[in-house]
Each structure stands twice: as structure tokens, then as C-alpha cells.
Amino acid sequence: MKQVSKILLPLSSTRNAEAAFILGANFARRFSAHLAVLHVRSDGRDIAPLAGEGLTGGMVEELISSAEKEGGRRTREIHQAFENFAARTPDIESVPPRIPFPQGRPSMSFNVLRGAENEVVPWHARLSDFTLVPHLDSGDEISSSEALHAVLFDSGRPAVIAPREPMTHMIKRVCIAWNGTAEAASALRGVLAWASVAERVRVLHCDDYQRRGPDAREVVDYLSMHNITADRQEFLPIDRDIGRGLLGACQDFGADMLAMGAYSHSRLRQLILGGVTRHVLEHNMLPIIMSR
Known part of the structure; x- marks a missing residue:
């Protein structure tokens, strides 16, 4: 059964878009899938309720007009970036x-919709096989992070976070971070499409990372039921940092992709205290498939 037919790529800016375009195109080629590029343009009128007291009607209208012009400029830039990439990718x-969409061959499209990004993106992500998100330092970092969190928490589908630098080769080595949680299980299911065509697959585990649930040996057995041969490797935290140890183990393996559950602890706790999810999001140099 074909596991990937539609890939959603939401863009809020052009920074780091090239790396996401290239990765999305490689995914489209690998699975003969459709890459749906989406830009959500905010409605300038939404700024009116946020305007402070003491502003005249004319001042509010001026703010709305300015927001509309900025939104139009950003939309044109993103659309032009898509057109340029399409011209280079015949x-x-x-x-x-x-x-x-065309069946049996890769394709891509560009669409602009009005609304709130954290509502529109997960709505479309629910009917996509996964959502590809540019690296989180792209453009407005807060906006990019909100798009990712909206996908993880509100779509029921996995997200793939692109690295900063363009990745031009196909994925050959896949690492799966396993800690026994429901989040890790969801990421495991999401990565099967890549693991099934990878040259090597490794399950990474760590005593300090493990929670109550199945262990890494059982994951290897599960993968074998999908005709996927995998080995398992224990990694150690580096300077008591599990995320750093995890990424180090991926580098040692020469991984092209890492699958992991996101926010096994609450998002607030991760933001305040740090955590594996946060470290990986801030330091990833390879595509990360995350699910919650």
C-alpha cells in the first residue's frame, strides 16, 4: 500500500524555504506524491480588535492598510520563490x-488562503500524510513555531522539520528514538514509509530516556513484521543532556532522518526547563519526523 500521497508544506516566509522546497521535492520524487505548498495570509481586519484604546477610526484604518500591504508583499515573495523553484525543477x-492531483508521478502546487495560520494549517494537515515545516529559525520564529505546534497538537498527523541546509540526497539511513511512550509509537508509525525504503534502520534507546512501555528490542521485532531489518543501539547523555546524546548517536550512525515522539512532558515544562524535544528542534541538522 502506498503510504505517502500528499505532503503539506506551509510557508510563512521565504527564509529557509529553499531547503524545505528541496527536501519536499525529494520526498515527492521518492513516493510519486504531491507537494502542496500553502501560504496562510492573515486578514488585516483582524488587527482591529487588538488596537489599543485611544486610537481613532482613521488610525485603525491606517493600521489595517499597513498590515494588508505587508501581507501582500510577503505573499508575493513566497509565490515568487515557489515559481522560481518550480522553474528549476521541471x-x-x-x-x-x-x-x-496527478497519480503515479510527482507534482506540486501553490495555494494562498486567508485566516489564522494556527487554524488553517492543522485543518489541511489532517488530510495530508505529513506536514513538512521549515527549520524554526525561518522568518518570524514565533509564527513558524506556532505552525509546528498547531500540526503536532491539532492535526493528528506527523510533522517533518527540515534542516537549515538543503539536503539534496535521498534518505538512506533512518534512526528511531524510542522511549516506550505513545508519542514515540506515533512517530514510529509515521516513519515506516521511509524505513521501508531505507538502506539501514537503527533504534536508539537510553535508560534515562525510557518511560513505562515496550522496550527497543520489541520495536525491532515490530519492524521485522513490516519486513524492515533494524538494529538497536544504546546511547548515553552528553553532559547529562539526553537530546545532545541522541543527536550524537544519529551523527555516529550517519543518519539522514530521525523519528521521535514530541513533548512527552507538557509543552510548558519543555519551554521552561528544556527537554529532548526542545534540544532537537534547536539543533537538528537532519530531517526530524515528530509526532504526538
Whole structure:
């Protein structure tokens, strides 16, 4: 059964978009899938309720007009970046953003919708096989983070976070971070599409990372039921940092992708105290498939 047919790529800015475009195109080629590029343009009128007291009607209108101009400029920049990439990628057909998409060959589309990004993106992500998100330092970091968190918490689908630098080769080595949680199990299910075509797969585990649940040996057995051969490797924290140890183990393996559960602890606790999810998001140099 084909596991990937539609890939959603939401863009809020053009910074780091090139790396996401290249990775998305490689995914589209690998699975003969459709890459749906989406830009959510905010409505300038939404700024009116946020305007402070003491502003005249004319001042509010001026703020709305300024927001509309900025939104239009950003939309044009993103659309032009897509058009430039499409022109350089003739092997992937550029089509209108509506179903049915071409079957049996890679394609891509560009669409602009009005609304709140944290509402529109997860809505479309729910009917995509996964959502590709540019690295979190792209453009407005807060906006990018909100898009990722909206996908993780509100879509029911996995997210793939692109690295900062373009990755031009196909994924050959996949690491799976395992700690026995439901989040890790969801990420495991999401990575099967890549693991099934990878040259090597490794399950990474650590006593300090493990929670109550199945262990790494059972994950290897589960993968074998999907005709995926994997080994397992214990890693150690580096300077008491599990996330750093995890990424170090990926580097030692020469991994092209890491799958892991996101926010096994609450998001607030991760933001205040740090955590594995936060460390990986801030330091990833390879695609990370995350699920919650």
C-alpha cells in the first residue's frame, strides 16, 4: 500500500524555504506524491480588535492598510520563490491546488488562503500524510513555531522539520528514538514509509530516556513484521543532556532522518526547563519526523 500521497508544506516566509522546497521535492520524487505548498495570509481586519484604546477610526484604518500591504508583499515573495523553484525543477509537474492531483508521478502546487495560520494549517494537515515545516529559525520564529505546534497538537498527523541546509540526497539511513511512550509509537508509525525504503534502520534507546512501555528490542521485532531489518543501539547523555546524546548517536550512525515522539512532558515544562524535544528542534541538522 502506498503510504505517502500528499505532503503539506506551509510557508510563512521565504527564509529557509529553499531547503524545505528541496527536501519536499525529494520526498515527492521518492513516493510519486504531491507537494502542496500553502501560504496562510492573515486578514488585516483582524488587527482591529487588538488596537489599543485611544486610537481613532482613521488610525485603525491606517493600521489595517499597513498590515494588508505587508501581507501582500510577503505573499508575493513566497509565490515568487515557489515559481522560481518550480522553474528549476521541471521533473516535478506544477499543477493547480485542487484535487485530483496527478497519480503515479510527482507534482506540486501553490495555494494562498486567508485566516489564522494556527487554524488553517492543522485543518489541511489532517488530510495530508505529513506536514513538512521549515527549520524554526525561518522568518518570524514565533509564527513558524506556532505552525509546528498547531500540526503536532491539532492535526493528528506527523510533522517533518527540515534542516537549515538543503539536503539534496535521498534518505538512506533512518534512526528511531524510542522511549516506550505513545508519542514515540506515533512517530514510529509515521516513519515506516521511509524505513521501508531505507538502506539501514537503527533504534536508539537510553535508560534515562525510557518511560513505562515496550522496550527497543520489541520495536525491532515490530519492524521485522513490516519486513524492515533494524538494529538497536544504546546511547548515553552528553553532559547529562539526553537530546545532545541522541543527536550524537544519529551523527555516529550517519543518519539522514530521525523519528521521535514530541513533548512527552507538557509543552510548558519543555519551554521552561528544556527537554529532548526542545534540544532537537534547536539543533537538528537532519530531517526530524515528530509526532504526538
